[in-house]
Amino acid sequence: MKTDIFVNVTTTDLERSKAFYSALGCEINPLFTDDNAACIVWNEHIYFMVLTHEHFTGFIDKPLADPRTATQVILALSRESRGEVDSILVDGLAAGGREPREATDYGFMYSRTLEDPDGNILEFLYMDPVASDEGPTAWES
Structure with a gap:
């Protein structure tokens, strides 16, 4: 399908x-x-x-939430590498976005958060293929 x-x-x-x-x-x-x-x-x-x-x-039929003051969803999109995560953040910040928190690095997964100019939250992440296929504990082995 x-x-x-x-x-x-x-x-x-x-x-x-x-x-x-x-x-x-x-x-x-x-x-x-x-x-x-x-x-x-x-x-x-x-x-x-x-x-x-x-x-x-x-x-x-419900009131529209303002994404600058309320969060309803975080849209997470994977990238092919840590470098691609960093690169898209650089582009987004230069285009008027905002990074509301520091990068998260779990070793097997690296992510950064970017708010678009309206406050919609995008998260870009890279996950090691071993962890992606077999879970984070497989990456630690």
Whole structure:
């Protein structure tokens, strides 16, 4: 079964969000992008739909949380190496993101957290392939 992931996040400034995610290496799919939303392509199976607050609220019956003051989800994306984790953070910080905490290094897993300009939380991580396949205790052996 083929599964694609579409993550919906909100923004107060769609153009700023498009520039931010483009700086991280993502593409914008123009077929699903307009004045209300942008389709951010991470890869062939993962997409972020960045929606203006007004457009986002058309899909929900609850109050919209402000990601700058409340956290509902942390979006974690793997990278191929520790260097790639560090590199995407450098790009994200240069594009207006914020790193709210220090890197986490468990030996078998390394991660860094980046908030986009709207406060949506992205975590980029690298996990050693042995730990990924067999669990963290296998890496320690």
